[in-house]
Amino acid sequence: MTVESSHETDVIVAAQSGPLSGEVVVPGAKNSVLKLMAATLLADGQYVLTNAPVIDDVVIMADLLTAVGLSIHTEPAPAGETGQHLIIRNSGNITPVAPFELADRIRASVNLVGPLLGRFGEIDIALPGGDDFGGRPIDMHLRGLEAMGAVFDVTADGIVGRCSQLQGADIEFDFPSVGATENIVMAAVLAHGVTTLRNAAREPEIVDLCSMLKKMGARIEGIGSSTLVITGVLPSSLQAVTHEVVTDRVQSATYIAAVAMCGGTVRVARAVSEHMGMMLSRFTDMGISFHIDTDGITATAPERLHSIDVATLPYPGVATDYKPLIVAMLSVADGVGIVTENLYPGRFRYVEELRKLGADITIDGHHAVVRGVEHLHGATVVAPDIRAGAALVVAGLAAPGITEIGDVFHIDRGYDDIVGRLASLGASISRIRQ
Ligand code: UD1
Numbered sequence: 001m002t003v004e005s006s007h008e009t010d011v012i013v014a015a016q017s018g019p020l021s022g023e024v025v026v027p028g029a030k031n032s033v034l035k036l037m038a039a040t041l042l043a044d045g046q047y048v049l050t051n052a053p054v055i056d057d058v059v060i061m062a063d064l065l066t067a068v069g070l071s072i073h074t075e076p077a078p079a080g081e082t083g084q085h086l087i088i089r090n091s092g093n094i095t096p097v098a099p100f101e102l103a104d105r106i107r108a109s110v111n112l113v114g115p116l117l118g119r120f121g122e123i124d125i126a127l128p129g130g131d132d133f134g135g136r137p138i139d140m141h142l143r144g145l146e147a148m149g150a151v152f153d154v155t156a157d158g159i160v161g162r163c164s165q166l167q168g169a170d171i172e173f174d175f176p177s178v179g180a181t182e183n184i185v186m187a188a189v190l191a192h193g194v195t196t197l198r199n200a201a202r203e204p205e206i207v208d209l210c211s212m213l214k215k216m217g218a219r220i221e222g223i224g225s226s227t228l229v230i231t232g233v234l235p236s237s238l239q240a241v242t243h244e245v246v247t248d249r250v251q252s253a254t255y256i257a258a259v260a261m262c263g264g265t266v267r268v269a270r271a272v273s274e275h276m277g278m279m280l281s282r283f284t285d286m287g288i289s290f291h292i293d294t295d296g297i298t299a300t301a302p303e304r305l306h307s308i309d310v311a312t313l314p315y316p317g318v319a320t321d322y323k324p325l326i327v328a329m330l331s332v333a334d335g336v337g338i339v340t341e342n343l344y345p346g347r348f349r350y351v352e353e354l355r356k357l358g359a360d361i362t363i364d365g366h367h368a369v370v371r372g373v374e375h376l377h378g379a380t381v382v383a384p385d386i387r388a389g390a391a392l393v394v395a396g397l398a399a400p401g402i403t404e405i406g407d408v409f410h411i412d413r414g415y416d417d418i419v420g421r422l423a424s425l426g427a428s429i430s431r432i433r434q
Contacts, residue, residue: 007409007433007434008409009406009433009434010408010409010431010432010433010434011404011405011406011408011431011432011434012393012396012404012405012408012411012418012419012429012430012431012432013402013403013404013405013429013430013431013432014378014393014396014397014399014402014403014404014405014427014428014429015378015396015397015401015402015403015428015429016378016397016398016399016400016401016428017262017397017398017422017426017427017428017429018261018262018263018264018397018398018426018427019259019262019263019264019265019301019426020258020259020262020263020264020265020266020422020425020426020427021264021265021266021425021426022266022267022424022425022426023266023267023268023269023296024255024266024267024268024269024421024422024424024425025082025269025270026082026247026248026251026252026255026268026269026270026271027051027052027053027054027082027083027245027247027248027251027270027416028049028051028052028053028083028244028245028246028247028248029053029204029205029208029245029246029247029248029249029250029251030053030055030057030058030248030250030386030413030414031108031178031203031205031248031250031321032204032205032208032209032245032246032248033049033052033053033058033061033086033245034057034058034061034106034108034111035108035111035182035205035208035209036049036208036209036212036243036245037049037058037061037062037065037072037086037088038061038065038108038111038112038114038115038182038186039115039186039209039212039213039216040065040070040088040090040240041065041068041070041090041094041112041115041116041119042115042118042119042186042189042190042213042216042235042238043090043216043217043235043238043239043240044090044091044092044240045089045090045239045240046087046088046089046090046240047086047087047088047089047090047240047241047242047243048085048086048087048088048242048243049085049086049088049242049243049244049245050077050081050083050085050242050243050244050245051077051081051082051083051244051245051247052074052083052084052085052086052245053083053084053245053248053251053414053416054083054084054416054417055412055413055414055415055416056409056412056413057106057108057413057414058086060102060105060106060413061106061108061109062086063102064098064099064102064103064106064109064112065088065112067098067099067102068094068095068096068097068098068112068116069090069091069093069094069095070088070089070090070094071088071089071091072086072087072088072089073087074086074087075087082270083245083416090240094116094119094120096116096120096122096123096124097124097125098112098123098124098125098126099126100126100157100158101126103125103126103127103128103129103158104126104127104128104129105129106128106129106413107128107129107136107179108128108179109125109126109128109129110125110128110138110141110179110183111179111182111183111186112125113125113141113145113159113161113183113187114141114145114182114183114184114185114186114187115186115187115189117145117150117161117162117163117166117187118166118186118187118188118189118190118191119190119235121162121163121164121165122161122162123159123160123161123162124158124159124160124161125158125159126157126158126159127154127157127158127159136344138159138179138180140173140174140175140177140180141177141179141180141183141184142154142159142161143171144169144171144173144180144183144184144187144197145161145163145166145183145184145187147169147170147171148163148166148167148168148169148171148184148187148188148191148195149163149164149165149166149167149169150162150163150166150187151163165191165192166187166188166190166191166192166232167191167192167193168188168191168192168193168194168195168196168230168231168232169195169196170195170196170198171184171195171196171197171198172197172198172199173197173198173199173200174199175199175314176199176200176201176202176226176314177201178201178203178205178206178314180201181197181200181201181206181228182206182209184197184200185197185200185206185209185210185213185220185228185230186209186213188230188232189213189218189220189230189232189233189238190232190233190234190235190238191230191232192232193231193232194229194230194231194232195228195229195230195232196227196228196229196230197227197228197229197230198226198227199226200222200225200226200227200228201226201314201315202224202225202226202314202315202316203314203315203319204246204249204272204275204315205246207223207224207246208245208246210223210228211223211243212241212243215241215243216238216239216240216241217233217237217238217239218230218233218238219231219232219233246272246275247270247271247272247275249271249272249275249276249279249319250319250321250322250387250414251414251415251416251418252268252270252271252272252276252297253276253279253283253322253325254325254390254391254394254415254418255268255299255421255422255425256268256271256283256288256297256299257325257326257328257329257391257394258394258397258422258425258427259288259299259300259301259425260283260286260288260299260301260302260305260329261301261305261328261329261332261394261395261397261398262301262397262398262427263301264300264301264425264426265298265299265300265301266298266299266425267296267297267298268296268297268298268299269295269296270295270296271296271297273290273292273297276297277316278316278317278318279318279319279322280297282308282310282318282326283299285306285308286302286305286306286307286308286329286333287301287302287303287304287305287306288300288301288302288305289302304332304333304334305329305330305332305333305334305372306333306334306335307330307333307334307335307336307337307370307372308330308333308337309337309338309339309340310323310326310337310338310339310340311339311340311341311342312339312340312341312342312343313342313343314343320341320342320343320344320347321387322387323339323341323347323387324350324387324388324390324391324392325387325390325391325394326339327339327350327351327354327359327361327368327370327391328354328359328391328392328394328395330370330372331354331357331359331360331361331370331372331373331376331395332372332373332374332375332376332398333370333372334372335372336369336370336371336372337369337370337372338367338368338369338370339367339368339370340366340367341366341367341368342366345365345366348363348368349384349385349388350383350384350385350388350389350391350392351363351368353381353382353383353384353388353392354381354391354392354395356379356380356381357376357377357378357379357381357392357395357396357399357403358373358375358376358377358379358399359373359376359395360372360373375399375400376395376398376399376400377399377400377401378396378399378400378401378402378403378404379399379401379403379404380403380404380406381396381403381404381405381406382405382406382407383405383406383407383408383410383411384407384410385410386410386411386413386414386415387414388410389405389407389408389410389411389415390411390414390415390418392405393405393411393418393422393429396429397422397427397428397429408431419431
């Protein structure tokens with residue numbers, strides 16, 4: 001597979017839009033599908049991942065997995081479904097050496113470490129790349145795997161890890177890291193004995209991964225809680241499965257943010273309200289009203305958004321990935337809002353771009369003080385990362401004039417046709433290939 005949709009010079013052009021109306025269907029989550037793809041290393045056979053988003057990170061992960069020995073192709077989703085089907089074949093002929101240039105491009109490359117060590121006892125991989133929010137260490141991943149018997153040689157560029165049979169262990173995280181939880185769980189599935197993981201992360205995407213692993217034959221208890229107990233099984237007890245990727249809660253929130261800033265009423269089909277509880281509650285505090293049905297969320301914008309204070313936290317708190325959207329929304333809300341970042345202190349790089357649109361934002365350490373203005377104005381900006389790029393797109397739709405967003409390849413990594421979806425709601429938006 002190759003990343004065809006991304007052209008380095010493409011721009012998204014957004015004009016002031018609204019009110020928005022209609023329905024948008026949200027596909028599966030980037031932060032789930034990439035881990036489900038890594039999990040297919042654990043057992044031979046043919047997997048089908050349905051509801052997979054059509055995004056560049058899936059292509060990069062597919063190339064990475066192909067390089068270690070899997071064979072992967074996509075099929076369009078049948079009528080009535082969204083996203084695409086990923087057909088992944090694992091014949092057991094795996095070389096646990098991941099090409100540097102691919103692993104370096106996405107954070108989720110680190111998710112190969114647990115399954116490759118667990119099944120093949122070896123891993124040689126670059127340090128993971130991905131969005132640049134400042135330092136993103138992997139010490140918890142490595143400490144947990146060391147407690148299970150792995151030995152690592154970490155250099156400035158990469159990690160070489162080895163083990164004989166991994167052993168179950170009692171591991172307690174200092175912090176509920178998403179990636180470290182996923183890696184330990186995937187390593188523990190084939191370990192000898194019982195692994196108890198305390199202070200585990202419990203994001204919906206981790207529940208999705210555990211659900212697929214259980215379907216494959218893994219023994220995992222405590223799914224959805226902060227203590228996971230994994231009893232290792234023999235490789236012959238695992239089998240390939242078909243699994244539907246959980247809906248993307250950040251893409252869901254993006255379309256809610258768009259209607260909130262542009263006005264109108266939009267149904268976000270397939271959005272799972274249970275996975276977005278805290279965020280929906282804070283959106284409600286901002287004046288957005290919601291109607292929840294069995295398969296989606298309908299959001300109606302207020303006359304003007306109200307300011308609130310928000311702090312990002314691990315799930316079930318307000319996710320850091322929502323934060324650029326919240327800051328964009330507060331930039332046109334009535335009053336002053338303070339946004340506190342508790343996960344990535346460096347995750348405010350997009351603020352400079354929002355200021356170009358007229359936002360009044362001051363950064364003080366890991367706090368952003370956002371003074372709502374009546375109107376933003378169109379400007380030329382660049383997307384610094386996936387979520388910030390989406391927030392700039394949404395802000396551009398609320399800004400009189402024309403906003404041109406560059407570096408859209410960042411957005412392509414995590415958003416499945418954001419332009420087409422927003423246009424279908426009535427937004428004035430297009431993508432220009434330069
Ligand atoms: C995942 C998501 C990312 C999201 C983040 C938090 C993917 C591909 N990415 O990233 O979109 O923003 O969860 O919800 O799923 N940390 C350490 N040592 C470690 C591991 C993490 O210090 O070994 C720190 C990180 O630097 C960060 C915090 O813990 O400050 C959270 O990181 P983590 O939960 O691991 O996030 P990721 O899995 O990298």
